[in-house]
Amino acid sequence: MARRTPPQSASRGKDHLVEELHAALVTDDPQRAALLDAILKVVVDHGLGPESPPVEIMQLLGDKWSSLILTLLGTGPFRPSELRRVVNLISRLGNSTPISQRVLTVKLRSYERLGFIQRTAWPTMPPRTDYRLTPLGRDLVNTIAGIVDWSLSHKDEITAAIHAYDHAGAD
Amino acid sequence: MARRTPPQSASRGKDHLVEELHAALVTDDPQRAALLDAILKVVVDHGLGPESPPVEIMQLLGDKWSSLILTLLGTGPFRPSELRRVVNLISRLGNSTPISQRVLTVKLRSYERLGFIQRTAWPTMPPRTDYRLTPLGRDLVNTIAGIVDWSLSHKDEITAAIHAYDHAGAD
DNA sequence: CCGAATCCGACGGGATACTG
DNA sequence: CAGTATCCCGTCGGATTCGG
Numbered sequence: 001m002a003r004r005t006p007p008q009s010a011s012r013g014k015d016h017l018v019e020e021l022h023a024a025l026v027t028d029d030p031q032r033a034a035l036l037d038a039i040l041k042v043v044v045d046h047g048l049g050p051e052s053p054p055v056e057i058m059q060l061l062g063d064k065w066s067s068l069i070l071t072l073l074g075t076g077p078f079r080p081s082e083l084r085r086v087v088n089l090i091s092r093l094g095n096s097t098p099i100s101q102r103v104l105t106v107k108l109r110s111y112e113r114l115g116f117i118q119r120t121a122w123p124t125m126p127p128r129t130d131y132r133l134t135p136l137g138r139d140l141v142n143t144i145a146g147i148v149d150w151s152l153s154h155k156d157e158i159t160a161a162i163h164a165y166d167h168a169g170a171d
Numbered sequence: 172m173a174r175r176t177p178p179q180s181a182s183r184g185k186d187h188l189v190e191e192l193h194a195a196l197v198t199d200d201p202q203r204a205a206l207l208d209a210i211l212k213v214v215v216d217h218g219l220g221p222e223s224p225p226v227e228i229m230q231l232l233g234d235k236w237s238s239l240i241l242t243l244l245g246t247g248p249f250r251p252s253e254l255r256r257v258v259n260l261i262s263r264l265g266n267s268t269p270i271s272q273r274v275l276t277v278k279l280r281s282y283e284r285l286g287f288i289q290r291t292a293w294p295t296m297p298p299r300t301d302y303r304l305t306p307l308g309r310d311l312v313n314t315i316a317g318i319v320d321w322s323l324s325h326k327d328e329i330t331a332a333i334h335a336y337d338h339a340g341a342d
Numbered sequence: 343c344c345g346a347a348t349c350c351g352a353c354g355g356g357a358t359a360c361t362g
Numbered sequence: 363c364a365g366t367a368t369c370c371c372g373t374c375g376g377a378t379t380c381g382g
Contacts, residue, residue, distance in 0.1 A: 017260050017263060017264055020260055021257060021260050021261070029247065032246055032247045035245075035246040035247070036246045039242060039243065039245075039246060043239075043261055043264070047264075047265050048238065048239050048242065048261065048319070049239065049261050049262050049264060049265030049267050050235045050236065050239070050262060050265065050267040050268075051265050051266075051267050052265060052322075053322045053323065053326040053329065053330075054238055054318065054319040054322035054323060055235065055238050055239070057318065057322045057329075058229075058232055058233045058234075058237075058238055058318065058322075059233045059234065059235070060233075061229055061233055061318075062229045062230045062231075062232055062233010062234065063229075063230065063233065063374080063375085064221045064226065064230070064374095064375080065221065066229070067219065067225055067226050067229055068214075068219050068220065068221070068226070071210060071219065072210065074206075074210075075203055075206040075207045075210060076200065076203045076206070079343085079344095080343080080344065080345085081343065081344080086192060089188050089191055089192050090192075090214055090219070090220050091220050091221060092188060093188055093214070093220060094220030094221065094222050094223060095222075096220050096221040096222050097221075097376080098376095099375090099376090100375075100376050100377070100378095101344085101345075102345080102346085102347095102375080102376075102377085102378095103374085103375055103376070105344080105345055105346080106374095106375085109345095112336065113332070113333055113336040113337075114329050114332055114333060115328065115329055115331070115332025115333075115335075115336075121344085125343090125382085126343040126344080126382095127343055127344050127345090127382075128343075128344085129343085129344060129345090136325065136328055136329070136332070139321070139325070140321065140325075143317055143318055143321045144318075146314055146317045146318075147225065147228065147229065147232075147314055147315075147317075147318065148219070148225040150310070150311065150314045151223075151224045151225035151228045151229075152224065152225060154307065154310070154311075155224040157286065157307055158224065158228075158285050158286055158307070160286070161284070161285055161286025161307070162284055162285060162286070164286075165283065165284040165286075166284075234354075234355090235354085235355080236355095250363085250364090251363080251364060251365085252363060252364080268356080269356090270355090270356090271355070271356050271357070271358095272364085272365080273355080273356075273357090273365085273366080273367090274354085274355055274356075276364080276365060276366085277354095277355085292364085296362085296363095297362095297363045297364080298362080298363055298364050298365090299363075299364085300363085300364060300365090
């Protein structure tokens with residue numbers, strides 16, 4: 001873990017890998033080389049590997065429920081039981097299985113941890129809680145909407161591609 | 172599938188559920204009710220449940236490698252071995268584990284099935300193959316870039332939120 | 343009503359060996 | 363080099379139960 005810094009320079013390992021990256025590609029196309037350089041710069045400076053923030057966020061959102069939950073929260077605060085009812089009614093609309101209480105709680109916790117939503121609890125009896133988007137979360141929901149819209153507007157195209165692919169062997 | 176919407180009979184079940192949706196929410200705020208209606212319309216017409224196209228695409232992209240692979244393919248065609256080398260070098264940059272050949276193949280297949288990339292194979296010996304984005308795939312990559320950029324530009328904020336959350340009990 | 347704890351099945355993804 | 367088949371393990375998500 002806490003190893004001494006290598007004798008020569010702090011980013012020696014990185015530099016070396018970047019050189020390897022260039023060597024690993026046979027690019028006779030200078031334009032593409034420039035593109036790759038741009039991407040590598042992003043990758044090296046900010047990270048896009050399997051444990052980088054973008055991938056972790058994609059993983060968080062890439063589950064069964066997050067798109068729906070966050071989109072719903074975009075309309076305003078929800079109490080957990082409300083949220084669960086609505087989510088499950090929508091699930092039924094698509095003939096899908098409902099979300100369990102446990103999973104809903106886990107999801108909400110993880111959003112809260114990343115600062116996307118804020119949890120408010122009143123110490124009454126019975127207890128009352130609500131969840132609402134933070135400004136950061138609202139921003140995220142807008143970004144998600146980009147993919148949601150894209151998916152919806154291209155779904156026929158994608159469906160056609162799937163159909164073509166699945167029938168390719170049977171021609 | 173894409174049937175006309177008769178006012179009464181065919182979508183009776185749906186209508187019923189939509190009514191339930193309204194009943195499930197205690198909204199004294201008319202503005203929010205309008206927002207919810209808008210979302211419900213999208214949800215009901217196009218689907219946003221757990222098995223809808225948007226969620227399935229989010230799930231496809233929400234794995235360990237897709238963001239990186241598709242971003243790289245955005246620079247031009249790759250041979251599998253090239254792609255794997257580059258991906259793994261980048262993984263090492265982030266001190267992550269490499270991608271296995273099997274998983275890379277599985278991922279590429281799934282992208283191909285949805286029409287995001289095109290596979291070209293020459294029946295030579297040794298074999299040669301390459302993968303390149305389709306127009307649809309290029310469009311998708313641009314959309315992904317939206318989330319990637321968002322993640323990168325907010326990562327400090329998110330990191331701070333995580334830190335605050337994890338220390339909340341220890342104040 | 344909110345949510346934590348426990349048990350369990352399903353699936354993603356890694357290592358390895360093998361074919362063309 | 364490209365791809366498949368097998369095996370294995372860790373994690374995710376669902377059902378249920380219990381506590382505040």
